[in-house]
Every structure is written in structure tokens, then in C-alpha cells.
Amino acid sequence: MALLAPQASLNAADTAWMMTSTALVLLMTLPGIALFYAGMVRRKNVLATMAGVVAIAAMVSLTWFALGYSLAFTPGWPWLGNLSRIGFSGFGFSGFEYLKDAGQVAVSHVAPNVPESVYAMFQLSFAIITTALVLGAFVERMRFSALLWFALLWSVLVYAPVAHWVWEPGGWLAQMGALDFAGGSVVHVNAGIAGLVCAYALGPRRGYGREAFEPYSLALTMTGAGLLWVGWFGFNAGSAVAADGRAGLAMLVTHIAAAAGAMSWMIGEWIVRRSPSLLGLCSGLVAGLVAITPAAGFVTPLAALAIGAIAGLACYWGATGLKHLLGADDSLDVFGVHGIGGIVGALLTGVFADPRISGATGNVLTQAIAVGSVAIYSATGTAIVLFLVHVLVGLRVDPESELVGLDLAQHKEHLGA
Template sequence: MMTLPGIALFYAGMVRRKSVLNTMACVVAMCSLVSLLWFAAGYSWAFTPGSGFIGSSERMWFTGLDYMKEAGKVSVSHIAPNVPESVYAMFQLTFAIITVVLVVGSFVERMRFSAVLWFTGLWTLFVYSPVAHWVWEPGGWLAQMGALDFAGGSVVHINAGISGLVCAYFLGPRRGYGREPFEPYNLGLTMAGAGLLWVGWFGFNAGSAVASDGRAGLAMAVTHIAASAGAISWMLGEWIVRGRPSLLGLCSGLVAGLVAITPASGFVTPGPALVIGLVAGVSCYWGATGLKRLLRADDSLDVFGVHGIGGIVGCLLTGVFASKTVSGVEGSIIVQAMSAGVVLIYSLFATAIILWVTMMITGLRVDEQSEQTGLDIAQHRERLGA
């Protein structure tokens, strides 16, 4: 859960002062709503045997997640038999939360709070849960094809990245985008958030081993190496192109490295992790600058540039570097490319449909006056202190 204050601070530091509290409020509300939906249906649809496309209703409302002390009975998941299923369900909840929360960065400063809630609920149930089932449930159709995704390169980052890009197109650019400077509120908050994300990521990647063993330890090590390489790689790219490094670039680069190592963390050794981080840093720098200009989208905090591109890089390089000595499986770049493409295309169209439905229900964008005033006042009647 450390990644949640991490992403709240990371994003809040980059938006303008007048929408800092709204950005944080979105993170808290989304976390709470996703938690309830995960309890109601999301976990069951994602992580129970059903068809290759969706799980069953077996664990809706956490039915069957029992613990009976006197009988010594505790339910376990067929996916993670070494821990109680309640622990596994809560661990997977953190992935469900962070995935949709990442999308916030694409629509900051202009989306109605009510629309954020509708989008969060529909997206969690009809985008995240099915994709998680395809990739992480052993009977899922992409898992059956041999797709490798240890901790969320496609399920989390490609999924969130392309959804963020669709959101940016649907809502349109912030008023004044490209014509006036958008000064970030406090990059010190962004740096603090990046630090929390860095630590929290060890839980995602090492925790995905669902055991305290050598594979978990190696996953933690390669995660740190890739994050460090991503930060240095982005910094050097920015230094060459712009003539100077920046704190924001370093923070963005380390997140890019974390994103790219996510699918590979349980399958690679330290050497390939270094390569993955270096490639991710420069690729995501291009994604957040050159590609962003080509796409002409106000993806405000570079959700697609960092998470979409980083997720794609990580998924493909997992196919190149996955080591049989680490995990007992070898990667296929063809299967990895197919898996990444399927998730990207499904998420693109499903997100567009969900945004259209949300627009019909409550509208998507705040009015011009609210945007000029700032969403802290317009949506919450709250003001950031001095």
C-alpha cells in the first residue's frame, strides 16, 4: 500500500497548485472504491477458474475465504498455495488499485470527480479484472499461450498507459495547454512520491513470488538495478537533448525502470535487468517528449509515455531475456508481443466505451470556470494551505 501515498505525492507535485487536493482526493476515493468492488466481484472474476476469458462467481463477496481456528481450516488459492487465500486476495487488491490510479495522471485538472468515480468502477470490473484473468489465472487464455508477466507489465502498465492516452483524447487538452507555462506545484513532493514508489515496488515484484525464497530476493535485486539504470539513462538522454538534467527527469526515469522490470523481475538475472532499465529510460524519455508531440495528446503527467511505453519495452525484453535457470521457463518475444498487443487493443476500445458511458451518465469534463478556478475549490470547496 506504500505505492498509494507514493503515487498521490508523485502526481500532486506535478500539477498546478489549484488542483493538488483534487489529485490526492482522486487517489483516496479510487482506492476505497476499488477495494469494495474487489471484495464484491473483482477478485472472483480475476482469480477463480472459469473460462479462459473471465473467472466465476465462486469468490464473490470473498465467499469461501475462511479461517476456522478450532478446526485449523484456512482457505488457500490454487495459484498461491503457500499463503492463506485472504492474504493473496489482499495482495492482488494492491495491483488492482494502483492500475486504475495510474490513469489519473492523464486527466488531472479537468475531469469531474463524479466521472472519476464512475470510470473507476466500470474500468476495474470490465477492464482490469478480465485482463488479470487472461494473464495471471493459470487457465487464462494468454497464460495458456505462454505469456510471461511476473508482476504487471501488461496487466498493470500497458493497461493503464493506453487507457490514459484514451482519456487524454476524450477529455481534450487543458485550457492553455501549449500556450502558457504549467508550473508544477512542488517537485519535492514528486521526489518523495518517487521514493515511496521505489520502496513499494519491492513489494509488488518480490511479493509476486508469493514466497520468502531466492526468487523473491532476486526479483528485489533486479528491480533496484533496473530502477537505478532507468534514472541514469533518462538523465543522460535529457542532458544530451536539453543540455541539462532535471529532478523530474531522474524521478521519471527511475519509475520507467521500475515499470519495465515489472514483467521480467521473476524471470531475469541482474545483467539483463541493467539492460532493461537502460533501454526503458531512453525509450520512456522519448515517449514523454517526442512521441507525445506526435500523438498531440495532453497526457498531462505522461501516463502513456512512461507506463505504456515502459510496459511494452518490459514485456518485449522479458521475451528476450527470460532465463530458464531462474524460473524454469523461457520467453518468446512473439508471444510477448501478441500478449502486449491484445491487452493494448482491448483496453483501448473498452476504455473508450466506458468513457462514453460515463459521459452519458454524468459528463466528463468540468466547465471552463471551474477549470480556471481550479478543481480544489470547484469540486471540493477546499484550499491548499500556505
């Protein structure tokens, strides 16, 4: 049965803000991530990278509709939800019949002041971007058919359970008191660890470490980074699930952290490489955004400054020194930026969470347990998904296809002159 509420009990401002936030988060993927990633790959793989982002957005939309939302955001067990929302059932129906009373609307127990259709769509945009982030670790070498199967299986078997653990009130990490306002563990640690596993499983690109891989267009990457920065206001402030003061504070601290991340990465790179780069500035602002995500509804602007600055330096190391130590060809530094940034942000949430803002008190040990649990599950689940995909269709393109580029080899398309 649907959870019903009188239409009059809905908050119009909250509903409008949630619909706007949903559009902003979707903008982060289409075209934000598509441009951000496409600008960093080689010319021969630009269209394939963009096609991968679009395909993931479409595939995850269908898996979320079919099963993902129900597993993630319905009450059930500490590990997983129930099946009452399969196919978005109950949103406009009472059982299998249309609601006779037009004054009633289905709402989620997590967000009772907005229609459940709006809340489900908001969370869908998160499922999309999380899966799309993983793409950056294996671009330029995975089969397109494998990418489709990966998106289908990973979004249901890995993303949905983790979202339930943290964001559904009955989830075991939520019950433990883990704080994750908008996705530090659910989105960024999850995607970062998955990306690292994918990079190991597929192996390095041909010529990796022996020849220069020139990015196609850092102008595209900067455009994508700008869209991410703007869209992140929906990501974080929208997670307040209300048009209120907490949403306003989340927007403010998000911007401060992004700026601090850009500056700290730039300074670190300037000292080490003797020159600041556009790519470094873009990567730094994303690092700041990633790290403030779990903390946005719990910390002050001064704490956000510290979180962004620490994350910028940590992620610079993650994309350079740590990447070298790990020896994985994580093509676009998904683990170095999102994995490391998510870990830093989640732990610092435990340090800086101010109970005067939300009533929640941070605990570093609880945060560490959440990060570790998500990392272990993501690594294990991703490895299983990759094995299944390998058995079904194979993971990697042949050497000739990789040499000519995936634009032509997989899609029979190429960039014009």
C-alpha cells in the same frame, strides 16, 4: 465451495512476506502516487489530485471485494473467472457456514501456501494502483463524480479480465505462455493505453501548449518517487508469492533496473536539454521500475541493467517526442512512461528470460501478442467505460471550474498560504 487446506500446510514465512509486500504495494499508492502526481499538477489542483487517488483506492477496494477478485482469480473460462468469490465468500466459510475445524483455512489454487485472504489483499493492492495510475492522464479536468464512476467500471470491466488472462493459470494468455511476473501488461500497458484514451476523450486542458503549466512542488514528486521505488520491492518480489531465492533475485533486479533507468533518462535529457532535472531522474527511475516489472522473476541482474537503461531512453522519448507526435494532453505522461515502459519491458522479457532462473523460456512473438491483445482490449474497454460515464454524469468540468481549479470547484478546499 471453498478450497481448503490444513492450517499446518501454510508457510509462515511466505505468509509474513506476502502481508509485508501487500503493505508495500499499498504504500505505493497511499501516499506514493498521491505525492508523485500532486507535485506535478498546478497549485489549484493539488488537493483534487490527492482526493482522486484516495477515492480510487476506496472505490476499487469495494469493487474488488464485491466482484473483481472473483472474476480475476477463480478458474472459469479463458477470458474470465467464475462468481464463487463474490463478496469474498469462502475465505472464512465453508459454503454459508463457518468452518467448524479451526485447523482449516481457505487458500487460492494460485497461492496454496498462504491464506486466500492474504493473496486476495495482495492482488487488491495491484488493482488499486493500476486504476490510480490512469488518473495521471486526465488530472485537472475530469469531474470528481466521473472519476468515481470510471474507477468503479474500469476496475471491473477492464482490469479484472486482463488480470485473469495473464495471471490465472487457465487464462488464455497464461496458457499461451506469456510471461508477466508482476504486471508489465496487466498493470502498465493496461493503465498506459487507458490513460491515452482518456486524454483523447477529454481533450487538452485549457491553455495546453500556449501557456506554461508550472508544477506545484517537485519536492513532493521526488518524495512520491522514493516511496514508489521502495514500495516496488513488494510489487515485484512479492509476486514470487514466497519468501525464497526468486523473491530475493526479483528484489535485486528491480533495484538495478530503477538505477539504470534513472541514469539513462538523465543522460538523454542532459544531451538534449543541456541540463539534468530532478523530474527527469524521478521519471527515469519509474521507467526502469515499470520495465523490469514483467521480467523480475525471469532475468539476471545484467539483463536488468540493460532493460532499465533501454526503458529510460525509450520513456524519455515517449514523454517528449512521441507525446508531441500523438498530440494528446496526457497530463502526467501515463502513456509515455507506463505504456511505453510496459511495452518495452514485456518485449524484452521475451529476449532476456533465462530458463535457469524459473524454467520459463521467453518468446518475443508471444510477448507481442500479449501486449497487443491487452492494448486493444484496454483501449476498447476504456472507450466504452468513458462513454457510459459521459452518459451518466458527464466527463469534464465546465470552463469556469477548470479556470479556478478543481480544489475549489469540486471540493470547496484550497491549499493554505
